[in-house]
Amino acid sequence: MKIENINHVAVIGTGMIGASMAALFTGNGYSTTMLAFSEQGLERGSRLYDTCFGDLIDKNLVTKDQAERCRKLLRFTFDYSDIADADIIFECVAEKLDVKLCVYENINANCKQFRALASTTSALSADDLAEGMTANRDKLVVAHPYNPPHLVPFVEVVKSKFTKDEAAKTAYEVLESAGRKVIIMQRCAPGFVANRLQHALLREAIHIIEEGLAEPRDIDKALMYSFMPRYTSVGLFEHQDAAGLDLVKSIEDYLLPTLCNGCAAPDYINKLVAENNLGMKTGKGVYEWPEEAKEDFRCRAAAPYLRYFNWDIPSE
Ligand SMILES: NC(=O)c1ccc[n+]([C@@H]2O[C@H](COP(=O)([O-])OP(=O)(O)OC[C@H]3O[C@@H](n4cnc5c(N)ncnc54)[C@H](O)[C@@H]3O)[C@@H](O)[C@H]2O)c1
Structure with a gap:
């Protein structure tokens, strides 16, 4: 449910992630402003936003009336002064450090009351982003969503060494109020949490192919029809507890020496x-x-x- 003291959400960038985040926040009742950098960017953001709702209408998850009501909560601007009173800002611009830092300088010059500045970066470290800022470092967090954020619930909020708990808490609460499943990482690490897990799995899957043990189709079949469906309703550690940790230990001692530990593609x-x-x-x-x-x-x-x-x- 919408948080009462969050009256204005700003989304900077009108690409895939920006439009999807704007759909998410207007869809949960937040007045949202998308900041664009060009007429073309604005048109793209508007089109992508409408596509998010069009798909939801096609799937009978949202009615046309509801979509229109949400659209009324959305504004577009080119001018940072229109987001001066934003309570939280989601930065969704290109994955380039210098582009993001330039946006943060504009935010610092214009926005006076934001409680958290959340970057949707896929890979840049929260420490590197914060270190490049000249003010408000303590309000910067990474809030890494999965595409498309208006449908995929998980978001990992990552603190930098400068981030105050209050900023991470604000990002956490706003995202949770929009129905997201959020975690807070206390410090940054490459790949955050979910991509570390995903790439550990991929590394072993490729190892199985390279060892001539199975073909890609069979590995995909093994994943889709063995343990993957389980993890949409129980957790990995819940499952290990159910199996018994003594069993887990003996399997790990026997199996882990045979798994891949490569450190490059x-x-x-x-x-x-x-x-x-x-x-x-x-x-x-x-x-x-x-x-x-x-x-x-x-x-x-x-x-x-x-x-x-x-x-x-x-x-x-
Ligand atoms: N696409 C994904 O699957 C995904 C998933 C999670 C996180 N992210 C992250 O979200 C952020 C936005 O990604 P996206 O997929 O929406 O990208 P996109 O290319 O669709 O949109 C990028 C936006 O940045 C703006 N921008 C502003 N200044 C720019 C400049 N100097 N050069 C280029 N673009 C500029 C563009 O106008 C555009 O609105 C990135 O940090 C990305 O890593 C992407």
């Missing part, structure tokens, strides 16, 4: 990249990607998240 990936088989965008990667397979993938990728749709859509 493996030859399997290097070879595909060298051949320009980059995946969907070149039509071939690990798999072949004809147009119809791409669309089928997009639908299947979004499907598991629809059950989490839980917005508190404003009633008037």
